[in-house]
Amino acid sequence: MEKFTKINTTVVPLPMEDIDTDQIIPARFLKATTREGFGDNLFRDWRYNQDNTPKDFILNNKIYNGKILVAGKNFGCGSSREHAAWALYDYGFRVVVSSFFADIFKGNALNNGLLPITVPSDFLNDLFLSSEQDPNSDVLVDLEVQKITILDSRKFVEFDIDPYKKMCLINGYDDIDYLISKKGKIEAFEKNQVIF
Amino acid sequence: MKKTLFDKIWEQHVVDTVDGGRNILYIDKHFIHEVTSPQAFAGLEKRGVPLFRKEKILATADHNVPTLNQHLPIVDPLSRTQVNTLIKNCEKFGVELYGLGHQYQGIVHVIGPELGITRPGMTIVCGDSHTSTHGAFGSIAFGIGTSQVEQVMTTQCLLLQKPKRMRITIDGELQNGVLSKDIILYILSKLTASGGTGYFIEYAGSTIRSLSMEARMTICNMSIEMGARGGLIAPDEKTFNYIKGRKFAPQGEQFDKAVTFWKTLFTDEDAQFEREYNFKAEDITPMVTYGTNPGMGIKITEAIPEAIDPNNTKSYDKSLKYMNFKTGNSLIGQKINFVFIGSCTNSRIEDLRLVADFVKGKSKASNTTVWIVPGSKQVQLQAQEEGLDKVFEAAGFELREPGCSACLGMNEDKIPKGEYCISTSNRNFEGRQGQGARTILASPLMAAATAVTGKIVDVRELL
Numbered sequence: 262m263e264k265f266t267k268i269n270t271t272v273v274p275l276p277m278e279d280i281d282t283d284q285i286i287p288a289r290f291l292k293a294t295t296r297e298g299f300g301d302n303l304f305r306d307w308r309y310n311q312d313n314t315p316k317d318f319i320l321n322n323k324i325y326n327g328k329i330l331v332a333g334k335n336f337g338c339g340s341s342r343e344h345a346a347w348a349l350y351d352y353g354f355r356v357v358v359s360s361f362f363a364d365i366f367k368g369n370a371l372n373n374g375l376l377p378i379t380v381p382s383d384f385l386n387d388l389f390l391s392s393e394q395d396p397n398s399d400v401l402v403d404l405e406v407q408k409i410t411i412l413d414s415r416k417f418v419e420f421d422i423d424p425y426k427k428m429c430l431i432n433g434y435d436d437i438d439y440l441i442s443k444k445g446k447i448e449a450f451e452k453n454q455v456i457f
Numbered sequence: 458m459k460k461t462l463f464d465k466i467w468e469q470h471v472v473d474t475v476d477g478g479r480n481i482l483y484i485d486k487h488f489i490h491e492v493t494s495p496q497a498f499a500g501l502e503k504r505g506v507p508l509f510r511k512e513k514i515l516a517t518a519d520h521n522v523p524t525l526n527q528h529l530p531i532v533d534p535l536s537r538t539q540v541n542t543l544i545k546n547c548e549k550f551g552v553e554l555y556g557l558g559h560q561y562q563g564i565v566h567v568i569g570p571e572l573g574i575t576r577p578g579m580t581i582v583c584g585d586s587h588t589s590t591h592g593a594f595g596s597i598a599f600g601i602g603t604s605q606v607e608q609v610m611t612t613q614c615l616l617l618q619k620p621k622r623m624r625i626t627i628d629g630e631l632q633n634g635v636l637s638k639d640i641i642l643y644i645l646s647k648l649t650a651s652g653g654t655g656y657f658i659e660y661a662g663s664t665i666r667s668l669s670m671e672a673r674m675t676i677c678n679m680s681i682e683m684g685a686r687g688g689l690i691a692p693d694e695k696t697f698n699y700i701k702g703r704k705f706a707p708q709g710e711q712f713d714k715a716v717t718f719w720k721t722l723f724t725d726e727d728a729q730f731e732r733e734y735n736f737k738a739e740d741i742t743p744m745v746t747y748g749t750n751p752g753m754g755i756k757i758t759e760a761i762p763e764a765i766d767p768n769n770t771k772s773y774d775k776s777l778k779y780m781n782f783k784t785g786n787s788l789i790g791q792k793i794n795f796v797f798i799g800s801c802t803n804s805r806i807e808d809l810r811l812v813a814d815f816v817k818g819k820s821k822a823s824n825t826t827v828w829i830v831p832g833s834k835q836v837q838l839q840a841q842e843e844g845l846d847k848v849f850e851a852a853g854f855e856l857r858e859p860g861c862s863a864c865l866g867m868n869e870d871k872i873p874k875g876e877y878c879i880s881t882s883n884r885n886f887e888g889r890q891g892q893g894a895r896t897i898l899a900s901p902l903m904a905a906a907t908a909v910t911g912k913i914v915d916v917r918e919l920l
Contacts, residue, residue: 278772279650279750283886288865292535294495294542306888335651338684339886341586343602363684364654365586369602424477440612443481447614450472456485457707457715
């Protein structure tokens with residue numbers, strides 16, 4: 262996993278609620294057996310018509326090329342497909358901001374170096390507004406101090422993140438490295454376990 | 458200290474606690490399938506680590522398989538490669554596989570319970586969000602991403618923050634024609650598609666107790682549609698009787714010992730939940746969804762409501778535009794050309810029996826295409842043994858071979874653009890059943906009634 266410390270970039274606003282993982286990456290693109298290449302089909306049916314001509318959708322507007330996706334509440338609901346996190350990352354996003362994330366998506370994102378940031382709905386609106394007023398408005402995300410700042414207005418919030426997952430992101434570690442280091446304890450647990 | 462059922466099972470599986478509060482949770486059973494496992498197997502090879510406990514993994518092919526001519530090679534090259542990759546990986550790593558053609562093949566959440574693999578007190582995971590289905594047996598069961606599939610493959614454990622506890626209690630007697638699918642769609646319409654996020658739900662009350670195991674599975678199955686990680690129901694005599702004698706269930710004295718343990722799995726009186734809801738069974742009617750998430754449901758007698766938040770109607774407007782529905786309209790009388798009866802929500806033998814009972818002596822309407830996709834080979838064989846296949850054939854319904862099918866439209870079973878499909882599955886997201894397809898979620902009885910009338914009706918009027 263790649264390390265994440267801070268990022269300074271414009272945002273891509275997607276002010277819709279309940280964006281499910283079927284929209285992020287439709288099931289017909291889940292037939293691959295590797296993790297790469299899903300970015301081409303990110304939000305496929307919102308981006309393209311059935312004849313593959315582009316639709317009027319924000320990812321088709323060249324002004325919006327930032328690495329932070331800002332979306333309405335309950336982002337990533339639905340299927341557990343990690344392909345959704347892979348698609349966002351492969352496309353180039355490194356941060357997703359919402360007022361509320363679905364649990365499985367949030368875990369999948371963190372396991373792939375994609376930082377999900379939960380912010381109050383007021384601040385989410387500030388992000389939408391600032392991008393609407395100026396699509397080139399920069400946002401700074403600093404994981405070390407857990408802070409997201411709209412640089413034009415200097416508005417910021419501090420966000421929560423599990424200290425263990427923060428350490429993983431900053432160092433580029435994943436859960437498997439950690440769990441493998443605990444094999445002894447796991448085997449001891451198994452010896453005492455009775456399963457019916 | 459008083460404990461909930463969820464607390465008891467969780468605590469029995471904690472190997473260790475990490476700084477910051479995460480638990481290392483031991484996993485008793487890991488189901489895998491062709492779509493979310495290949496990258497995990499590849500991860501093992503890349504790291505050069507072995508599969509830790511192969512006997513605790515069971516594989517099947519379900520998401521991306523055809524539901525016709527399963528004895529022939531898969532036509533779509535990408536699907537064929539994916540299914541073959543599962544076969545190769547299982548051979549290489551020594552994992553038991555119930556693949557196409559195997560007598561135990563089927564949707565992963567149907568085969569676990571029917572083979573007696575799913576049992577009370579266990580922790581169960583799968584790279585599929587509807588793993589919550591197994592909670593009906595009083596187990597902690599939940600869906601995981603592929604990185605976590607790899608974690609379980611390497612260590613049989615997951616690193617997790619313990620979810621909060623919610624209890625939903627339903628008491629009273631259900632009206633005739635109201636099924637467990639209606640209960641969960643009703644709960645969803647009250648709690649919304651995000652109302653359970655961060656929680657693990659226990660379903661309780663006299664109504665839940667009165668349900669069969671298969672009906673309970675339908676409820677636990679859709680816990681994820683509220684955003685909850687999973688749902689569970691305390692085991693009881695129905696649970697023990699369902700498990701007894703099944704292929705992988707404990708036998709003889711072992712079974713009696715198991716029951717003694719299983720009887721300790723209940724929520725203590727006065728145990729605390731962070732959130733509680735209570736509903737009356739009498740208030741529940743047949744339900745239908747009108748929008749593009751499973752929380753957008755109404756009683757069949759109701760009209761499509763206004764957006765919940767009048768200041769923020771963007772998502773709601775988009776949803777209704779996609780469905781081509783209008784606020785204030787009723788769904789009764791809506792013409793429907795496609796009917797899908799299947800998925801891990803409603804594809805078990807009881808679902809097929811209910812549908813067959815209803816359609817016996819009736820025919821499908823001339824405008825409807827009706828697909829019945831059994832949840833497993835065992836369900837398909839049982840249906841044939843009971844002669845349900847003849848009933849379906851006489852009614853013009855097509856009984857296909859097992860798989861996830863039109864629930865997610867990964868294979869050829871897709872609904873055409875712009876068409877409505879009444880579906881017993883679990884998700885009505887945009888494009889879920891095919892690009893531009895419009896899904897209306899409902900119970901197997903409501904789907905059967907639509908199949909024979911060609912439009913949406915209140916099934917209670919036909920009983």
